[in-house]
Amino acid sequence: MAKTPVNRARLLQGNEAIALGALAAGCDFFAGYPITPASEITEIMSRELPALGHPFIQMEDEIASIGCCLGASLAGRKAMTATSGPGFSLMQENLGYACIAEIPTVIVNVMRAGPSTGMPTNPGQGDVQQARWGTHGDHPAIVLCPASVGECFEVAVQCFNFAERFRTPVVLLSDEVVAHMREKVTLPAEGQVEVINRPRPLEPPDWYKPYKADGSQIPRLADLGQGYRYHVTGLVHDERGFPTRRADEVEPFYARLFNKISRNFTMLEMVKGVALEDAEILIIAYGCTARSAQAAVRLGRERGLKLGLLQLISLWPFPRRPVEEALAGKKLCLVPELNMGQISREVKRVNNGRTQVHRHSKMDGSMITPEELLARLRVLS
Amino acid sequence: MPPVHRSVVYEWLRHDKKFPHVWCPGCGLGVLLGSLVRTLVNSGLDKNRVVLVSGIGCSGRLPVYVDVGSVHTTHGRALTFATGIKLANPDLTVITVMGDGDATAIGGNHLIHAARRNLDLNAIIVNNLNYGMTGGQYSPTTPMGAKATTARYGHIEPSFDISALSATAGAAFVARSTVYHVTQLDKMLSLMLQKRGFSLVEVLSPCHTNFGRQNKLGSQVDMMKTYKRDAVRQERWEKMSQEEREGRFSIGVLVDRDHPTYLDHYAEVCQRAARLREEAKS
Amino acid sequence: MSPAKKSGAPASAKKAAPKTLPAMNRLEVRLAGSGGQGLLLAGLVLAEAAGLYDGREVAMVQSYGPEARGGASKAEVIVSDRPIDYPLCSKVDLLLALNQEAADTYAWDVDPSSWVVVDADLVEHPPTSRAVALPFTATARDKLKKIMVANVVALGAISQLTGVASLKSLEKALLARVPKGTEALNRKALSLGAKLAREQAVKEKPAQAVLSAADF
Amino acid sequence: MSAKSKAKPETKPLKEPAQGKVSFFPAWCKRCGNCVAFCPRQALAQDEWGHPFLKSPERCTACGLCEMLCPDFAISVGEAAPAVADTCPAPGKPGSPVSPNHSPERLAPIPTEE
Numbered sequence: 006m007a008k009t010p011v012n013r014a015r016l017l018q019g020n021e022a023i024a025l026g027a028l029a030a031g032c033d034f035f036a037g038y039p040i041t042p043a044s045e046i047t048e049i050m051s052r053e054l055p056a057l058g059h060p061f062i063q064m065e066d067e068i069a070s071i072g073c074c075l076g077a078s079l080a081g082r083k084a085m086t087a088t089s090g091p092g093f094s095l096m097q098e099n100l101g102y103a104c105i106a107e108i109p110t111v112i113v114n115v116m117r118a119g120p121s122t123g124m125p126t127n128p129g130q131g132d133v134q135q136a137r138w139g140t141h142g143d144h145p146a147i148v149l150c151p152a153s154v155g156e157c158f159e160v161a162v163q164c165f166n167f168a169e170r171f172r173t174p175v176v177l178l179s180d181e182v183v184a185h186m187r188e189k190v191t192l193p194a195e196g197q198v199e200v201i202n203r204p205r206p207l208e209p210p211d212w213y214k215p216y217k218a219d220g221s222q223i224p225r226l227a228d229l230g231q232g233y234r235y236h237v238t239g240l241v242h243d244e245r246g247f248p249t250r251r252a253d254e255v256e257p258f259y260a261r262l263f264n265k266i267s268r269n270f271t272m273l274e275m276v277k278g279v280a281l282e283d284a285e286i287l288i289i290a291y292g293c294t295a296r297s298a299q300a301a302v303r304l305g306r307e308r309g310l311k312l313g314l315l316q317l318i319s320l321w322p323f324p325r326r327p328v329e330e331a332l333a334g335k336k337l338c339l340v341p342e343l344n345m346g347q348i349s350r351e352v353k354r355v356n357n358g359r360t361q362v363h364r365h366s367k368m369d370g371s372m373i374t375p376e377e378l379l380a381r382l383r384v385l386s
Numbered sequence: 387m388p389p390v391h392r393s394v395v396y397e398w399l400r401h402d403k404k405f406p407h408v409w410c411p412g413c414g415l416g417v418l419l420g421s422l423v424r425t426l427v428n429s430g431l432d433k434n435r436v437v438l439v440s441g442i443g444c445s446g447r448l449p450v451y452v453d454v455g456s457v458h459t460t461h462g463r464a465l466t467f468a469t470g471i472k473l474a475n476p477d478l479t480v481i482t483v484m485g486d487g488d489a490t491a492i493g494g495n496h497l498i499h500a501a502r503r504n505l506d507l508n509a510i511i512v513n514n515l516n517y518g519m520t521g522g523q524y525s526p527t528t529p530m531g532a533k534a535t536t537a538r539y540g541h542i543e544p545s546f547d548i549s550a551l552s553a554t555a556g557a558a559f560v561a562r563s564t565v566y567h568v569t570q571l572d573k574m575l576s577l578m579l580q581k582r583g584f585s586l587v588e589v590l591s592p593c594h595t596n597f598g599r600q601n602k603l604g605s606q607v608d609m610m611k612t613y614k615r616d617a618v619r620q621e622r623w624e625k626m627s628q629e630e631r632e633g634r635f636s637i638g639v640l641v642d643r644d645h646p647t648y649l650d651h652y653a654e655v656c657q658r659a660a661r662l663r664e665e666a667k668s
Numbered sequence: 669m670s671p672a673k674k675s676g677a678p679a680s681a682k683k684a685a686p687k688t689l690p691a692m693n694r695l696e697v698r699l700a701g702s703g704g705q706g707l708l709l710a711g712l713v714l715a716e717a718a719g720l721y722d723g724r725e726v727a728m729v730q731s732y733g734p735e736a737r738g739g740a741s742k743a744e745v746i747v748s749d750r751p752i753d754y755p756l757c758s759k760v761d762l763l764l765a766l767n768q769e770a771a772d773t774y775a776w777d778v779d780p781s782s783w784v785v786v787d788a789d790l791v792e793h794p795p796t797s798r799a800v801a802l803p804f805t806a807t808a809r810d811k812l813k814k815i816m817v818a819n820v821v822a823l824g825a826i827s828q829l830t831g832v833a834s835l836k837s838l839e840k841a842l843l844a845r846v847p848k849g850t851e852a853l854n855r856k857a858l859s860l861g862a863k864l865a866r867e868q869a870v871k872e873k874p875a876q877a878v879l880s881a882a883d884f
Numbered sequence: 885m886s887a888k889s890k891a892k893p894e895t896k897p898l899k900e901p902a903q904g905k906v907s908f909f910p911a912w913c914k915r916c917g918n919c920v921a922f923c924p925r926q927a928l929a930q931d932e933w934g935h936p937f938l939k940s941p942e943r944c945t946a947c948g949l950c951e952m953l954c955p956d957f958a959i960s961v962g963e964a965a966p967a968v969a970d971t972c973p974a975p976g977k978p979g980s981p982v983s984p985n986h987s988p989e990r991l992a993p994i995p996t997e998e
Contacts, residue, residue: 395957406913572952
């Protein structure tokens with residue numbers, strides 16, 4: 006990148022910040038297909054990557070885009086694609102492939118109101134459960150969700166770091182409001198961003214087993230075409246990568262797939278708290294809805310309501326411990342979402358009946374307003 | 387081409403992979419596998435710089451037997467993965483192996499766009515006229531009137547001509563061969579590897595287990611004999627009348643043309659972008 | 669709440685510290701018109717002026733979709749000294765409408781304390797009788813011979829009416845955005861807009877004029 | 885095998901007879917019959933179990949077509965043949981001696997449906 010003064014304040018759009026975050030994290034491959042409201046990411050990458058001598062390609066559809074990213078990632082690149090609901094639905098098959106073949110990649114899904122074409126220019130948060138359970142079969146998932154332009158940058162970096170560290174696809178779940186809004190942000194200067202690269206094999210090729218892991222449960226990934234001639238498949242495979250149906254090989258494989266994530270929950274559970282110390286009423290929110298909730302906390306406190314907000318950055322794995330902690334001792338919890346209760350269901354599961362948890366769902370193509378939340382809380386409390 | 391000693395062929399097969407392979411006795415995929423390995427040996431390529439990519443189906447199982455980097459991807463998507471691999475590392479020789487259903491039905495869109503883009507990929511399409519692995523359902527290349535497990539009363543859809551399709555879409559090199567014409571197949575694969583740009587070889591291969599049995603075509607030996615009977619060298623084919631061509635097909639190089647590949651153009655784009663950056667800086 | 673209270677800049681404070689910007693607790697501006705009137709650019713310039721040059725927090729959203737190519741389109745800019753939580757307008761403090769459709773579509777949340785500024789010629793029926801009608805397009809056409817800078821004229825005016833961004837910062841932000849060779853034109857458009865506001869709006873409706881131009 | 889090709893007069897002089905230069909790896913052979921059917925000089929035949937053997941070594945020119953047409957890499961031309969004994973096979977190893985009644989299909993991994 007040209008020596009743009011990255012440490013100067015800039016007015017950036019959410020999508021722009023995601024692209025810049027990806028580049029800061031070392032993204033050197035992008036394949037995508039245009040779709041509102043994610044196209045800006047593809048456009049920016051088409052401008053930036055050629056100038057750096059890295060590949061950018063607009064593929065024939067979203068299926069091809071993610072396939073292209075997975076191929077590039079196997080060949081050693083840090084690859085990203087960006088899409089919205091309909092394209093994300095098309096990507097599910099290869100997202101599953103990335104999970105089972107353990108290929109790091111970052112998939113940005115800028116949520117719009119759905120299902121299907123829905124409302125392309127209106128925000129929605131209906132893909133939260135899809136990001137977790139969209140593919141067939143069972144596998145863990147890492148899904149992060151920014152609520153501001155600054156967070157878009159940070160979360161994009163984090164997505165790449167998680168993808169590389171855990172050798173897995175990571176979904177960045179943005180939404181139309183966050184994607185399109187512009188905010189003043191000061192980006193860290195070049196070299197001030199923590200960048201994690203995938204662990205590569207330490208043994209000579211003849212001894213390399215692409216799916217044999219050490220205690221970390223995360224196998225080391227060799228770049229295709231660099232002397233390590235291994236096999237990658239979407240079939241359940243043994244340590245050498247060859248298909249297997251032997252129970253004594255299949256079971257440990259699945260166990261490892263889950264363990265590599267579940268053993269790192271503390272690192273993966275990312276939340277932000279606002280005025281939680283003395284709060285009596287808790288709001289749990291994420292994405293653009295967290296912005297409404299922040300305003301509600303401010304306005305509510307001006308009016309004497311002791312409100313607090315737990316903003317979820319990681320949606321999956323669901324940040325169980327922070328949510329449990331935040332729920333403890335609260336008399337009431339409200340979970341506002343632009344869907345019919347996809348995260349409130351998780352909050353209720355974690356809460357296990359101890360605190361009153363209510364969902365606040367809105368599906369009219371617009372954001373939840375702070376006043377709307379306060380009015381709801383007035384009714385509930 | 388110089389004959390390749392079998393012992394060299396064995397060197398290119400994966401020793402830690404179980405042989406005999408998964409395919410039915412007499413399956414043409416085994417013949418193709420042998421031909422591909424011979425060609426790779428003859429090409430003088432470094433094992434470490436070759437990547438084999440496949441989709442799903444019987445053909446999808448081919449790469450696992452070859453001792454190169456191999457990726458067995460999702461159904462129809464082999465070319466998309468291959469595109470990513472090639473773009474990520476243009477020094478690699480990327481070869482995709484697909485079936486007819488894989489490449490022209492579920493992956494048909496990727497095929498035409500890969501051909502149009504003219505990225506330097508090598509595509510082998512094994513055409514056995516049906517979906518073999520799932521039990522003999524009809525595919526886009528099943529001939530009109532033929533029987534399939536999903537066309538019990540005869541197939542009613544016109545079929546694709548894979549080679550003509552990819553030639554029209556812009557492929558730089560298109561050839562057709564059969565697993566019976568194995569020396570010619572070696573030659574076509576070798577030309578394919580030498581060619582820059584999107585190169586495709588359509589390989590007719592018998593599926594006696596499904597297509598053959600349903601259509602009473604006999605064993606794979608019988609089916610291969612029909613290849614011997616019906617195949618016409620492209621040079622002769624061009625001189626044949628429409629009536630003479632009836633019921634026959636041509637083998638050989640169908641298209642061989644030179645136009646800049648995607649990477650040639652992309653290199654220019656990178657230069658242009660870098661130059662504009664420099665100008666903006668100063 | 670009036671804009672005066674919100675922007676918290678009583679007339680006396682200005683003289684005491686002419687260089688310091690008045691405190692501002694969330695000012696919401698909506699710029700509306702039809703696609704092609706340059707409201708996105710106006711919004712960007714306003715947001716950059718307030719955010720990057722005045723040093724305040726800003727958030728900006730714009731309308732997307734087919735209306736961006738004709739019909740009513742809008743850009744919303746929120747300026748505050750504190751971090752901005754809710755990024756959309758919850759109660760607009762200033763609505764700028766450059767055509768009738770925009771005035772009709774986007775005036776639903778103005779209240780008696782809001783500024784409503786409309787183009788004197790293109791908005792025949794302002795949404796409220798308190799609306800300030802200024803001849804942005806006519807000024808651009810007659811005095812600058814470039815109808816396309818009407819948005820810049822309007823920017824100059826709203827800077828004077830609300831102080832959402834200082835004129836100096838607006839000029840810096842504007843010149844960084846506009847194509848080379850049009851700097852003089854744009855600078856002139858901005859100052860003409862400011863003059864319009866000072867001479868017509870502030871003079872005619874002094875009760876509403878909270879911040880006068882002299883300080884910025 | 886067609887009778888027509890059998891009757892073909894031999895125009896070219898025979899190359900050096902390749903007796904003993906065709907090796908079969910029965911553990912890999914699936915007895916498909918390609919080699920026997922397409923040997924240009926009908927030098928091969930199938931035994932009662934379907935396994936190919938070099939019936940007429942004097943006819944073999946070591947052209948290698950059987951090797952190329954074998955889908956299972958179970959024929960090697962031009963190498964010294966390993967001793968084929970009627971002993972228990974070591975499955976999966978090229979060139980392993982194998983009894984004629986051994987069924988190679990049983991050694992094959994079960995194909996997985998996709």
